[in-house]
Amino acid sequence: MVGILLVTHGGIGFSLLKSATQILGKHPSNINCISVETDHEVHSYKKTINSELLKLDSGMGVLVMSDMYGATPTNILKELIVPNKFQVLTGLNLPMLMQALTSRDSSLKDLTNDCLKYGRDNIINLNNHD
Amino acid sequence: MDEIILLISIIMIKTQITISNTLGLHARPSMKLAELCSKFNAEIYIKKDGKKINAKNMMDILMLASGYRSQIEILVDGDDEKIAVKEIKSLFSDRFGEES
Numbered sequence: 001m002v003g004i005l006l007v008t009h010g011g012i013g014f015s016l017l018k019s020a021t022q023i024l025g026k027h028p029s030n031i032n033c034i035s036v037e038t039d040h041e042v043h044s045y046k047k048t049i050n051s052e053l054l055k056l057d058s059g060m061g062v063l064v065m066s067d068m069y070g071a072t073p074t075n076i077l078k079e080l081i082v083p084n085k086f087q088v089l090t091g092l093n094l095p096m097l098m099q100a101l102t103s104r105d106s107s108l109k110d111l112t113n114d115c116l117k118y119g120r121d122n123i124i125n126l127n128n129h130d
Numbered sequence: 131m132d133e134i135i136l137l138i139s140i141i142m143i144k145t146q147i148t149i150s151n152t153l154g155l156h157a158r159p160s161m162k163l164a165e166l167c168s169k170f171n172a173e174i175y176i177k178k179d180g181k182k183i184n185a186k187n188m189m190d191i192l193m194l195a196s197g198y199r200s201q202i203e204i205l206v207d208g209d210d211e212k213i214a215v216k217e218i219k220s221l222f223s224d225r226f227g228e229e230s
Contacts, residue, residue, distance in 0.1 A: 022158075023157045023158055023161050024161060025158070025161065025162075095189055095192075098157075098188060098189055098192075099189050102161075102164065102187070102188045102189070103187075118189045121193065122189075122193070130179075
């Protein structure tokens with residue numbers, strides 16, 4: 001099972017996980033959230049994230065999702081990317097998370113690509129939609 | 131009413147369903163339906179408005195945005211297709227356990 005780590009500003013990751021849990025009807029396994037607060041040392045987060053990645057990796061790798069490209073949570077993760085082991089997606093939304101949580105047995109590469117697709121496909125301007 | 135379609139060597143069960151729960155196929159019912167479909171070996175698809183999706187993927191079901199009274203078609207093909215159709219129809223007729 002691919003591990004999942006949400007690294008976000010404040011409680012965004014926890015809130016999304018709470019909503020996803022309600023939809024799933026059970027708490028998913030092998031997932032965790034890290035809240036990045038801007039008044040904390042960036043260096044301490046690197047240690048925490050690294051340690052969490054190792055815990056979550058059961059051999060199939062870890063998909064890490066952060067909320068906003070260019071912001072601190074994502075910038076910290078940029079240095080931690082290990083191809084075939086840890087993949088990082090930004091722009092976290094609930095559809096991305098739901099896809100990740102319902103396809104845990106896919107390979108890390110496939111899961112990453114699927115989450116990217118569903119995350120994007122679910123951004124819709126209803127005014128221009130049938 | 132179920133209809134057996136014979137296409138050369140392919141036999142598939144095809145059934146029409148009208149969504150009867152008032153909130154439609156929203157997140158929880160989509161999850162329940164995908165979970166149920168994933169239990170079966172059969173390939174299961176849903177057709178709506180010209181789109182055909184894999185019924186074992188919750189997000190694909192959700193993105194059909196099937197509201198109250200909308201019509202969908204379920205296509206089931208595999209060794210356990212009969213029991214799959216029976217259980218799927220039952221889930222819909224029970225309105226996903228949301229309404230009495």
